[in-house]
Amino acid sequence: MRRFADFWIKITQYDEALPFVERLCKLGYTAACVETEMQGVEWQALTQKASEVNLALVRKKVVEAKRRMDVLEACRKKPPKSILTVRPLSREAFMTACRDERVDTVYVDVHNVEIDRHVIQVLKNFLEITLDDFLRYMMDKEMFKRLVTTLQVIKKKRIRCIISSGASNPLMLRSPRQLASIPEIIETQTENSLDMVSKNPFTILTGGGYLD
Numbered sequence: 001m002r003r004f005a006d007f008w009i010k011i012t013q014y015d016e017a018l019p020f021v022e023r024l025c026k027l028g029y030t031a032a033c034v035e036t037e038m039q040g041v042e043w044q045a046l047t048q049k050a051s052e053v054n055l056a057l058v059r060k061k062v063v064e065a066k067r068r069m070d071v072l073e074a075c076r077k078k079p080p081k082s083i084l085t086v087r088p089l090s091r092e093a094f095m096t097a098c099r100d101e102r103v104d105t106v107y108v109d110v111h112n113v114e115i116d117r118h119v120i121q122v123l124k125n126f127l128e129i130t131l132d133d134f135l136r137y138m139m140d141k142e143m144f145k146r147l148v149t150t151l152q153v154i155k156k157k158r159i160r161c162i163i164s165s166g167a168s169n170p171l172m173l174r175s176p177r178q179l180a181s182i183p184e185i186i187e188t189q190t191e192n193s194l195d196m197v198s199k200n201p202f203t204i205l206t207g208g209g210y211l212d
Helices: 014-027 040-051 068-076 091-099 117-122 131-137 141-156 176-180 190-195 199-207
Strands: 005-010 031-035 056-065 082-088 105-107 126-130 161-164
Touching (some): 005 056, 005 199, 031 199, 068 091, 091 105, 126 131, 126 141
Parallel strands (some): 082 105
16 A cells, blocks of 8 residues: 655744644645754654654755755755755756765756756756646746656656655645646656655655654
8 A cells, every 4th residue: 555755845833834734644645754943842742743643744954055065065964864855056066966875855946957868877866846846837838848848857767756745835735646647747657656756755764764
């Protein structure tokens, strides 16, 4: 039986977190990665509340990187038990993030980076694309075309990828099958699409020891 994870949600404070937990459970997720500044007691209380409804929450650190050194610094300062996602703002940072295995996912913002054969040659990590980007770029013909091209390359080259919501509001959350429908715009097989919200994220979560 498949398990599903939303690999990127954004929560500012505890009070707004409970609706996220409730909706994630309702949609069928058993894990979620949370970008948040919550610390100590608040974070522990949230993870405890989530565990009561069989939802595992893992902290996620997202770092923007302009240079190679930015990526290396982020890896050096990676918090324990936290997913590290690098958002490259340049080709140099993209190449570095793709090959440094201390990085968990490389966020592909098609406004800043492009997947080519040189990237594919060094790629060791999972790429990540968000529903938030997909919806945002639907209004921009050029950016949407780049996103579709990126998905086509991911399909053709069988690149390991994760689709996450990038939600900062519970109403932005979508079911696993709705997230998986993003790559289906280029007719990716349904089963492979579901891997992007199940098998692939759990490969990181379990293999990296992020789940207690």
